[in-house]
Amino acid sequence: MNVDIGNALDGDLGLARADLDALDDRVGDAHERIERGRAEAEHGYAALNLPETCDPEPIRRAASGFDPDHLLTVGIGGSALGAATLTDALGSGVDCRYLDNVDPAWVRATLDDVALSNTVVNVVSRSGTTAETLSNFLVVRRAMESAGVDWTERTVVTTGGEGNLRAMADEHDLPALDVPEGVPGRFSALSTVGLFAAAVAGVDLDELLAGAAAEADRLAGSLFESPAYAYGATAYALAERGAATNAVMPYAESLERFAEWFAQLWAESLGKDGGGQTPARALGATDQHSQLQLYRAGPADKLVTLVRPRGSADTPIPETDLEGLSYLGGSSLGELLDAEFRATEASLAAAGRENVRIEIDRVDERGIGELLYGMEAACVLYGELAGVSTFTQPAVEWGKKAARGLLGGGDFAEADAVSEKRRLEVE
Numbered sequence: 349m350n351v352d353i354g355n356a357l358d359g360d361l362g363l364a365r366a367d368l369d370a371l372d373d374r375v376g377d378a379h380e381r382i383e384r385g386r387a388e389a390e391h392g393y394a395a396l397n398l399p400e401t402c403d404p405e406p407i408r409r410a411a412s413g414f415d416p417d418h419l420l421t422v423g424i425g426g427s428a429l430g431a432a433t434l435t436d437a438l439g440s441g442v443d444c445r446y447l448d449n450v451d452p453a454w455v456r457a458t459l460d461d462v463a464l465s466n467t468v469v470n471v472v473s474r475s476g477t478t479a480e481t482l483s484n485f486l487v488v489r490r491a492m493e494s495a496g497v498d499w500t501e502r503t504v505v506t507t508g509g510e511g512n513l514r515a516m517a518d519e520h521d522l523p524a525l526d527v528p529e530g531v532p533g534r535f536s537a538l539s540t541v542g543l544f545a546a547a548v549a550g551v552d553l554d555e556l557l558a559g560a561a562a563e564a565d566r567l568a569g570s571l572f573e574s575p576a577y578a579y580g581a582t583a584y585a586l587a588e589r590g591a592a593t594n595a596v597m598p599y600a601e602s603l604e605r606f607a608e609w610f611a612q613l614w615a616e617s618l619g620k621d622g623g624g625q626t627p628a629r630a631l632g633a634t635d636q637h638s639q640l641q642l643y644r645a646g647p648a649d650k651l652v653t654l655v656r657p658r659g660s661a662d663t664p665i666p667e668t669d670l671e672g673l674s675y676l677g678g679s680s681l682g683e684l685l686d687a688e689f690r691a692t693e694a695s696l697a698a699a700g701r702e703n704v705r706i707e708i709d710r711v712d713e714r715g716i717g718e719l720l721y722g723m724e725a726a727c728v729l730y731g732e733l734a735g736v737s738t739f740t741q742p743a744v745e746w747g748k749k750a751a752r753g754l755l756g757g758g759d760f761a762e763a764d765a766v767s768e769k770r771r772l773e774v775e
C-alpha cells in the first residue's frame with residue numbers, strides 16, 4: 349500500500365508539514381503502545397497479529413467440503429462486511445450473498461433467488477446473540493426445511509465460545525469456526541470471520557495474509573516510515589483542524605464494499621466522547637457526478653480519501669468520429685479512469701480541499717491484504733492519538749435494548765423511552 353499525503357498539506361484546514369513533524373513524536377509513543385498491546389495479545393490490538401496468528405488451514409478444510417453455486421452469509425456489521433469486501437473484490441465462481449439486514453421483502457427475494465439445495469450457509473456472529481442475524485438464520489433454516497433441504501448438511505457456524513449459535517452448533521453437530529479471542533468484529537476480516545466466505549469463493553488465503561503481513565512489517569515508530577500510520581496520523585491531524593468528515597472514494601467498482609467496510613471501522617472505532625470523523629462512502633468516477641460539487645465548494649470540513657489500484661484489466665474505447673468525442677476514441681476506459689482520478693485529486697487541491705491518495709498495485713489478494721490491514725492499523729493509531737477506546741462500541745447497546753424490549757424480550761427502560769418520542773407530524 350502506498351500513501352501520498354502531499355495534498356493534505358497547506359489546504360483550507362491549514363495542516364503544515366511542520367505540524368506532522370511535531371506530531372511524529374506522539375506517533376512513536378503510540379506505536380510503542382500498539383506493539384506492547386500486540387505482544388500481550390490485548391483485546392483489539394490482537395487483531396493486528398492476525399497475519400501471523402490466523403491459520404488458514406482449518407478454514408480451507410471447512411470450505412473444501414462444499415462446491416456450491418451460492419454462499420449465503422448470515423451476519424451483520426463486522427460479521428458480514430469483511431467477508432463481503434473480500435468476495436466482492438477477489439471472489440469468483442460462487443454467487444456470494446450477504447443477509448446483513450432484516451428487510452422482509454429483501455430477505456424473501458434473496459431466498460427465492462437462490463437454489464437452496466445448492467447453497468451453503470455461513471451464519472456468523474461473534475456474540476451469538478445479535479437479533480438480526482439469529483432471526484435471519486431462523487428464516488433461512490425454515491426456508492431450507494420447506495424446500496426439503498437438510499440445513500444441518502449445508503450450514504457452517506462462525507461464532508465465539510458461547511452464546512446461542514455455539515449451543516446450536518453443538519446440538520446439531522454443525523461444523524463451527526471459532527472467532528478469534530480479542531478481535532472485535534470490525535477488525536476480523538482477516539480471520540475466520542472473513543476468510544470462510546473468501547475460501548468458498550476461491551480466494552488465495554495465503555497470498556491475502558501475506559499482503560497483510562507485508563503491511564504489518566511496515567509499521568514503524570514514525571509516520572514517515574509507515575504508510576498506514578501516515579494515513580492514520582494525517583486523518584487525525586486534519587480532524588483536529590475541522591475535517592469532521594472522511595469521504596472515502598475508491599476508483600474501482602470491486603472496491604465499493606471496501607468503502608462500506610471502512611465506514612464501520614472508522615465510525616464504530618473512533619466515534620467516541622463527542623469526537624470522531626464521519627465516514628462518507630463514495631465511488632470514483634461515479635460520484636464525481638454527484639458528490640464532488642460539495643467536496644470542492646461545500647464546507648471545508650472534509651478529508652477526501654482517494655483509493656485506487658494502479659493496475660487493472662483494461663477496455664479499449666473504439667475510434668469514433670462523433671463530434672467532440674474523437675479525443676476519446678483509441679484510448680481506453682482505464683486511461684479515462686486514471687485521468688478522472690488525477691483530475692479529481694487536482695481539482696480538490698486547487699480548491700484548497702485536503703485529500704490523500706492510497707494506492708495498491710492491483711485488486712488481488714496481496715493488494716487487498718495490504719489495504720485492509722493498513723486501514724486497520726491506521727484506525728488503531730488514530731484512536732491512540734485521539735485517546736479513545738478504539739475497540740469498544742458501548743453506544744450501540746441502547747438501541748439493542750430498546751428493540752428487544754419492544755419485542756417482549758425483557759424489561760428495558762430504553763424500550764419505555766421509545767414511546768416518549770416528541771411528535772410534530774406534518775402530513
Ligand SMILES: O=P(O)(O)OC[C@H]1O[C@](O)(CO)[C@@H](O)[C@@H]1O
Pocket residue numbers: 424425426427472473474475476477478481533534616741744
Ligand atoms: O458479530 P456479532 O456479535 O453478531 O455483532 C455484529 C456487529 O454488531 C456490533 O456489535 C454493533 O452492534 C458490531 O460491533 C458487530 O460487528
